[in-house]
């Protein structure tokens with residue numbers, strides 16, 4: 001089973017939310033997971049309703065026990081990785097730079113290096129995550145059972161993870177080059193799984209298909225597809241079929257029986273019918289589109305997971321709810 | 333709640349889209365907003381509408397959906413506008429459209445400002461390649477650059493610009509300056525210093541800093557990397573000031589009277605929060621805001637029926653059915669829900685008369701689609717009609733809940749910015765990827781139905 005879960009997807013589809021839910025879901029039976037973010041947006045802190053995360057691992061949540069209560073929960077730690085800090089730490093570690101490091105920072109060199117060469121920035125970010133994946137304690141046990149990364153969106157994910165290629169053009173030798181190679185070994189191993197979050201809409205589904213193809217071409221293992229914000233089909237095919245053939249009188253009667261006014265022509269219940277049927281037609285059209293998108297996702301041939309749309313948005317309770325839903329759908 | 337909302341709603345002025353598009357003084361319309369709210373679609377729809385109302389329009393889109401790009405004939409990236417076919421030109425207008433090619437635009441700036449050899453050196457430099465393809469802000473800068481070029485051509489009387497898909501609408505205003513000042517930055521000057529001042533005494537400390545840094549950086553990344561950076565910087569030298577100047581010029585263009593900003597947002601909390609920031613920022617920058625386009629708003633033709641009542645009625649209908657079925661098997665659970673008494677009393681009598689119900693219904697339902705044989709003669713009976721009615725009511729309740737939520741978020745925005753004119757665009761059930769779809773969006777934009785209008789037409 002993979003231990004580094006990279007969560008990507010089109011912008012706004014729920015990457016941060018799903019990554020957090022996954023980190024909670026994976027933290028069962030005393031397991032400890034690390035949730036990392038790499039884009040400096042403090043999305044995790046917002047979601048967990050805590051103050052901004054420093055560049056430092058800290059516990060942010062205790063994962064729930066299983067519904068039956070038979071399986072205990074674990075804990076989720078979090079880290080907001082900052083490329084500039086990572087570079088300074090790195091320089092410190094390898095060169096004991098001290099004041100020279102500060103001078104570089106003052107000149108804007110660090111900023112320059114991490115900005116002008118996105119490949120460099122990425123290798124620092126992924127490098128930190130890989131380090132956490134492989135870190136062991138005194139007894140030789142992994143410190144984190146799993147690391148979940150709230151990653152950049154699909155459009156950038158392959159470049160982001162394919163650090164080796166990116167950095168190769170820039171640094172052909174030296175520690176950065178070596179670091180990139182080490183990172184790449186982890187990212188291309190079965191220890192890693194990239195999951196893509198999507199909605200049942202055309203653009204995100206298209207991006208998901210493209211993204212899977214790109215990742216595969218780059219030799220990076222793809223895990224599953226998380227279909228987020230699904231909505232129940234409130235009317236089934238049969239109903240829609242009847243509605244399509246216009247079931248005016250019967251429906252008017254039923255509405256009237258349910259206490260919604262007179263069923264005769266022009267009566268209150270009768271006047272409800274057209275707008276209600278119109279809504280049903282729109283619903284049917286949407287269900288149809290969603291079904292087509294769903295088929296397209298299934299055709300990709302990866303395991304899929306579904307998370308329902310929480311009507312009131314995702315607060316902390318909602319997040320735990322999504323985590324439970326993920327758990328119920330088997331190992332991810 | 334409703335009374336409150338209507339007052340707030342009434343106080344938000346309407347955005348008159350046609351007036352804006354028809355006004356010959358409107359030369360640039362910028363569609364901005366956070367990602368995923370429909371900026372590209374809105375920009376394209378405005379383009380089609382303006383062209384069909386007689387203006388010579390060019391639309392600059394960024395990352396359009398593939399099918400949308402295809403339907404406008406702009407799926408090849410050649411970085412120049414193409415005339416869009418299928419637009420009604422009888423009013424004398426025309427629509428041209430293009431999709432921004434960020435790298436190409438950057439390359440063209442380089443080619444336009446350096447002699448051939450130098451340009452080649454820059455274009456081949458790995459740092460340039462990484463910068464032009466991936467620097468955060470390059471896309472925004474190049475969008476502005478392209479806008480400046482289109483405006484300078486003076487070939488169109490209306491330019492509609494889409495903005496890059498960023499998390500924050502403000503990026504569009506900030507990123508170009510970021511690239512500009514980055515290229516003019518302190519560090520770059522240090523890198524260039526030895527070449528420029530040739531060890532003048534005053535610069536000595538810089539050179540110390542420089543060699544220390546050169547040492548560290550080349551240890552870290554290998555000497556080649558640093559040489560690449562230095563060649564890049566040296567080659568770009570003449571152009572640096574230029575980037576700042578260009579960014580500044582386009583910025584001023586955005587403040588000019590012929591420019592109108594439209595902030596696009598979905599009626600969701602995050603999107604409207606971004607929209608509010610953006611509105612405040614535009615005011616601070618003295619950039620002219622035309623209004624807010626609230627995209628994908630839901631409506632209902634039956635808004636007089638509340639979610640609560642619809643759900644209660646649906647439940648009554650379902651309970652009734654459950655009871656009927658149970659009664660057959662002699663296991664009436666005798667549940668004591670308080671469904672309308674009238675509903676129960678009548679229902680048994682009426683359904684009793686119709687016997688073909690269960691067989692017919694099962695046939696059409698489990699097949700997962702209409703079975704042609706059944707479809708011909710099955711007329712909905714009152715039990716299946718009751719189930720259908722219950723389904724319709726649940727669907728309606730869900731819709732009303734969405735409406736209420738959208739209204740709450742919108743009202744929060746309106747309360748903060750009562751001065752901002754608003755146009756609401758009703759949600760289409762599917763995606764938009766052809767001219768007809770864009771036209772439909774344009775119609776909705778111009779019609780700008782508010783809920784008050786909705787209920788007016790109902791009563």
Ligand SMILES: Nc1ncnc2c1ncn2[C@@H]1O[C@H](COP(=O)(O)OP(=O)(O)OP(=O)(O)O)[C@@H](O)[C@H]1O
Pocket residue numbers: 009010011012013014015016017018043153228229230307308309310311313314322499602
């Ligand atoms: N299952 C869900 N039900 C309801 N709302 C959801 C669900 N998943 C995500 N959301 C909401 O959708 C919005 C976007 O989610 P989120 O921030 O996780 O997306 P993202 O992909 O990380 O976005 P970005 O691309 O900006 O990083 C948030 O307001 C979030 O609360």
Ligand SMILES: [Mg+2]
Pocket residue numbers: 015016017043150
């Ligand atoms: Mg996010």
